Amino acid sequence: MAKILGIGNVVLDIILQTPHFPHEDEELRAESQRYEVGGNVCNSLYVLQQLGHDTTIMATLAADTAAKQLLQGLKAKQISTDHIQRFIKGQTPISYVLQSRQTGSRTITHFRDLEELSFDYFAKAEIEQYDWLHFEGRNIENLSGMLKIARTFLTHQPISLEVEKAREGIEALFPLANVLFFSHHYARQKGYQSAEVLIKSVQSLAPKSQLICTWGTEGAWYQSAGGQIQHQPAITIDHTIDTLGAGDTFNAGVIDALINQQPLNEAILSASALAARKCQQQGLDNLMSTPPAKRPLANVKQLNNSKATIVPCDALPHSVILIRYQEDIKAYQNNCPHQDVPLDEAYKIDINPFEKTMKCSVHDAFFTIKEGICVEGPCLQDALTPVPIKVDAKGDIFLAEA
Numbered sequence: 001m002a003k004i005l006g007i008g009n010v011v012l013d014i015i016l017q018t019p020h021f022p023h024e025d026e027e028l029r030a031e032s033q034r035y036e037v038g039g040n041v042c043n044s045l046y047v048l049q050q051l052g053h054d055t056t057i058m059a060t061l062a063a064d065t066a067a068k069q070l071l072q073g074l075k076a077k078q079i080s081t082d083h084i085q086r087f088i089k090g091q092t093p094i095s096y097v098l099q100s101r102q103t104g105s106r107t108i109t110h111f112r113d114l115e116e117l118s119f120d121y122f123a124k125a126e127i128e129q130y131d132w133l134h135f136e137g138r139n140i141e142n143l144s145g146m147l148k149i150a151r152t153f154l155t156h157q158p159i160s161l162e163v164e165k166a167r168e169g170i171e172a173l174f175p176l177a178n179v180l181f182f183s184h185h186y187a188r189q190k191g192y193q194s195a196e197v198l199i200k201s202v203q204s205l206a207p208k209s210q211l212i213c214t215w216g217t218e219g220a221w222y223q224s225a226g227g228q229i230q231h232q233p234a235i236t237i238d239h240t241i242d243t244l245g246a247g248d249t250f251n252a253g254v255i256d257a258l259i260n261q262q263p264l265n266e267a268i269l270s271a272s273a274l275a276a277r278k279c280q281q282q283g284l285d286n287l288m289s290t291p292p293a294k295r296p297l298a299n300v301k302q303l304n305n306s307k308a309t310i311v312p313c314d315a316l317p318h319s320v321i322l323i324r325y326q327e328d329i330k331a332y333q334n335n336c337p338h339q340d341v342p343l344d345e346a347y348k349i350d351i352n353p354f355e356k357t358m359k360c361s362v363h364d365a366f367f368t369i370k371e372g373i374c375v376e377g378p379c380l381q382d383a384l385t386p387v388p389i390k391v392d393a394k395g396d397i398f399l400a401e402a
Helices: 040-050 065-076 119-123 140-153 170-176 184-189 195-202 246-259 264-279
Strands: 003-007 011-018 032-038 054-061 080-086 091-100 106-113 132-136 159-163 179-182 210-214 220-223 230-232 309-311 320-325 328-333 350-352 357-359 366-368 374-376 389-391 396-399
Touching (some): 003 040, 032 040, 032 065, 040 054, 065 080, 065 091, 119 140, 132 246, 140 159, 140 170, 159 170, 159 246, 179 184, 179 195, 184 210, 210 246, 220 264, 230 264, 246 264, 328 389
Parallel strands (some): 003 054, 003 132, 054 080, 159 179, 179 210
Antiparallel strands (some): 091 106, 220 230, 320 328, 350 357, 357 366, 366 374
């Protein structure tokens, strides 16, 4: 077990799952809402904690209610808050995240009204007690001094720097880190068309550093100091559920492997597998638990035209309604759009075989079996959320791949 200090940002993530990414000026009902402790370094520390390390966050917090919520969340995730700089003025940073069920993508709008970590606060910390320091590439004016102090006082401990955005002056910091994590967002902002081109360009700025650049579904490119640029393809997965924090998970996987003296190519491979696992679940909780075997929602033999079958689904925020319609099978999330309750909350879902409708037991809303549209009731013209499914040769019904 290593002691790891992460220096960066702590954010309250408000995550709305939507059926698809909204069009401009569209009114779209979210399928679920959840609150999470977020921030790139914070996410990486949580994964490292699950990998067996002792993690500490150094960041700033406000004095509002949201800050208390974040402190409670950090404690629950067993991330030490011994190095939190508090400010009376300002508000807790919040990221509003739209998570598309259709693709698994996440789109983030960030609000920040809080001072960044000060150089003086960092300088007072006993950083020598830690085995690894991981910095988020922000707050460049103060970060420069922090990295220089770290290079001066640390004798053998590695320093990693995440470079996610093209902030002014960040390139001057590259030689101060042993490991550099580049995002494809940074590369594109700087005009690079590929990860390989980025690494070739950065080599001269940080000749003694290990360079890593992820490029979404294309995988990761990397180079050891003085070595050749290599490529690790992304791990193929059947169904993408949630990509929020996948990059932070990848970074944590690399750090963990390097701490355990694995060569860089093995570190990249294990980190890619860890990030792929994260993409197949909601959030970061229980990331190290063995993923359950893929199992069907039901079998077509269980279904008929006159009864709705309700089945649980861990990959979705609600259970799933399955019902036959002519020669087809229809699947919808079991959630009435009127007040976000299951259609069978009060009683079973009544089926009208003549009108071919399903009735919500709570609000007396009637939905067409064919398209899930409300044709009578308080949510007129609203629709149930369809669930993409596929049926194998045995008649087993599975979630369709994203």
